Amino acid sequence: MRDTVTSDEAAIHLDHVSKVFGKPGSAEAYRAVDGLDLDVRSGQMLALLGKTGCGKSTIFNMIAGLTEPTSGTVRVSGRDPFGDFDSFRGKMAIVFQNDRLLPWRSAIENVELGLEMLGVPAAERRASAQLWLTKLGLGGHENDYPHALSGGMRQRVSIARAFATNANILLCDEPFSALDESTAGRLRAEFVRLVKENGKTAVFITHSISEALEIGDRIVVLKRPAKIAYDVSFDAATDQRERELIRSRIGDVLAV
Amino acid sequence: MSETTSQSGSSPRANWLLAALRRFATSVLPFVVVIAIWQFASLFFPRFLFPSLIDVFWRCLEIFSSGAMFADVLSTIFRILAGLAGAFIVGGGLALVMVRSRAVDNFLSPILTLLQGIPALSWVVFAIIWFHGVEFRIFFIMVMTTLPAFTFQVLGALRAMSRDLMEMVFSFRPTRMKLFRVMIAPAILPDILTAWKVNLGNASRVVVVAELVGATGGVGYQLLQQQQLFDMAGALAWTLQLVFFVLIVQGALTLIENTAFRYRAVSERAI
Numbered sequence: 001m002r003d004t005v006t007s008d009e010a011a012i013h014l015d016h017v018s019k020v021f022g023k024p025g026s027a028e029a030y031r032a033v034d035g036l037d038l039d040v041r042s043g044q045m046l047a048l049l050g051k052t053g054c055g056k057s058t059i060f061n062m063i064a065g066l067t068e069p070t071s072g073t074v075r076v077s078g079r080d081p082f083g084d085f086d087s088f089r090g091k092m093a094i095v096f097q098n099d100r101l102l103p104w105r106s107a108i109e110n111v112e113l114g115l116e117m118l119g120v121p122a123a124e125r126r127a128s129a130q131l132w133l134t135k136l137g138l139g140g141h142e143n144d145y146p147h148a149l150s151g152g153m154r155q156r157v158s159i160a161r162a163f164a165t166n167a168n169i170l171l172c173d174e175p176f177s178a179l180d181e182s183t184a185g186r187l188r189a190e191f192v193r194l195v196k197e198n199g200k201t202a203v204f205i206t207h208s209i210s211e212a213l214e215i216g217d218r219i220v221v222l223k224r225p226a227k228i229a230y231d232v233s234f235d236a237a238t239d240q241r242e243r244e245l246i247r248s249r250i251g252d253v254l255a256v
Numbered sequence: 257m258s259e260t261t262s263q264s265g266s267s268p269r270a271n272w273l274l275a276a277l278r279r280f281a282t283s284v285l286p287f288v289v290v291i292a293i294w295q296f297a298s299l300f301f302p303r304f305l306f307p308s309l310i311d312v313f314w315r316c317l318e319i320f321s322s323g324a325m326f327a328d329v330l331s332t333i334f335r336i337l338a339g340l341a342g343a344f345i346v347g348g349g350l351a352l353v354m355v356r357s358r359a360v361d362n363f364l365s366p367i368l369t370l371l372q373g374i375p376a377l378s379w380v381v382f383a384i385i386w387f388h389g390v391e392f393r394i395f396f397i398m399v400m401t402t403l404p405a406f407t408f409q410v411l412g413a414l415r416a417m418s419r420d421l422m423e424m425v426f427s428f429r430p431t432r433m434k435l436f437r438v439m440i441a442p443a444i445l446p447d448i449l450t451a452w453k454v455n456l457g458n459a460s461r462v463v464v465v466a467e468l469v470g471a472t473g474g475v476g477y478q479l480l481q482q483q484q485l486f487d488m489a490g491a492l493a494w495t496l497q498l499v500f501f502v503l504i505v506q507g508a509l510t511l512i513e514n515t516a517f518r519y520r521a522v523s524e525r526a527i
Contacts, residue, residue, distance in 0.1 A: 066427065089429035092427075093427075094427040096420070096423075096424060098420070100420050102438070104442045105519075106519075113438065117429060147521035
């Protein structure tokens with residue numbers, strides 16, 4: 001096992017990864033991911049796009065270290081996220097589909113959660129949580145409990161919670177899908193700005209082509225069972241015509 | 257142009273007072289009715305059947321003011337709390353092991369169900385046959401009668417924890433201690449307080465039976481004395497000591513609930 005990662009090494013590396021739910025070989029076995037190869041370089045914003053049930057969340061859980069692959073290798077910063085689970089403390093943060101705020105904690109206490117796990121002193125973590133809440137426009141709501149916040153505000157608290165740990169790798173599982181389009185659009189723009197500003201590597205799961213085009217600088221389209229059907233990279237210089245071509249190509253791939 | 261303004265007839269303070277009075281009246285009314293019926297009955301029945309509540313009141317006062325008698329009340333309270341604490345610690349531990357291992361759960365669940373079916377009086381007989389020390393006998397009876405309920409209640413609370421929230425906390429890679437402090441303890445606290453409330457009532461009933469196993473003090477022992485003297489006022493006064501205790505502890509638990517669970521949203525529409 002290596003503890004150091006060279007700068008040219010992929011931040012996330014999946015080598016022929018498969019995941020089968022149920023007993024492999026049995027009639028109930030369900031192959032969610034089949035021999036997936038994927039590299040995400042450091043600082044890249046990857047949008048994983050696919051229809052519901054194509055195995056996006058399974059890939060997400062394997063990268064997060066919450067699920068073990070049936071076969072193949074998953075490496076994040078050169079280490080196994082499932083086997084070396086604790087070594088990723090503070091190195092990886094997740095924004096889930098729903099906010100998953102602890103109902104017994106106020107907004108600021110929820111943001112402090114990750115820092116608490118890292119053993120950051122109380123005054124320091126309070127200041128950091130306050131800073132992130134303010135950055136996300138939640139100043140004045142620090143002491144509100146989740147039930148008193150709107151859906152958009154709660155999701156902003158969960159984004160603040162992920163950013164507060166200053167983890168290098170951000171995993172996002174359709175974090176804006178439960179919000180109305182206007183709130184989602186605003187949060188998406190804020191999210192992209194924060195990721196770029198802080199130089200994070202991000203994997204963003206979505207089933208919306210528009211969202212993938214807005215967020216990622218690389219889009220990987222998955223087909224069931226989680227195999228890469230289309231992989232495209234672009235940047236800020238990519239003009240509107242090219243983006244429309246990418247959109248159209250993704251549409252064609254998903255329609256098959 | 258017409259203008260309409262709405263004004264309530266009374267100030268917010270008066271409304272608050274009125275609401276508080278109404279709440280007080282609704283909680284006190286049932287007691288007043290029971291007291292009135294008993295007092296009314298005492299006018300027509302012999303003293304040994306329905307003694308006047310004034311007599312009962314004086315007997316209560318006598319228990320409070322006499323050091324020896326009040327010590328009996330305190331020793332019963334101590335036995336209840338010690339038994340509940342013992343059952344909670346053992347039951348909580350068993351529940352933690354059961355939730356982690358299906359094999360242990362499969363093994364222990366039928367045994368606990370079996371224990372739940374054994375009446376308190378049977379435990380009294382077993383304790384007399386198996387053990388010598390009176391205090392240990394009482395402790396054993398209290399633990400055995402409340403252990404299954406505590407175990408099943410804590411087990412249920414652990415199983416009902418949100419998988420989503422657990423996964424979220426896990427994503428931060430907590431140590432076992434931190435996981436327990438930030439997630440498990442707050443998540444199961446409401447059920448633990450409910451378990452204490454329920455078991456407190458059971459324990460206060462069982463302790464009286466347990467104190468019949470040779471105790472030379474305590475509310476159970478005193479009730480036995482009143483029975484031999486055919487003293488209904490005394491029996492009521494000693495019973496009320498346990499009732500007061502249960503009410504005080506229930507009140508304290510409710511206070512803890514109101515403080516600890518202030519994060520809960522309150523719906524304007526009741527169930």
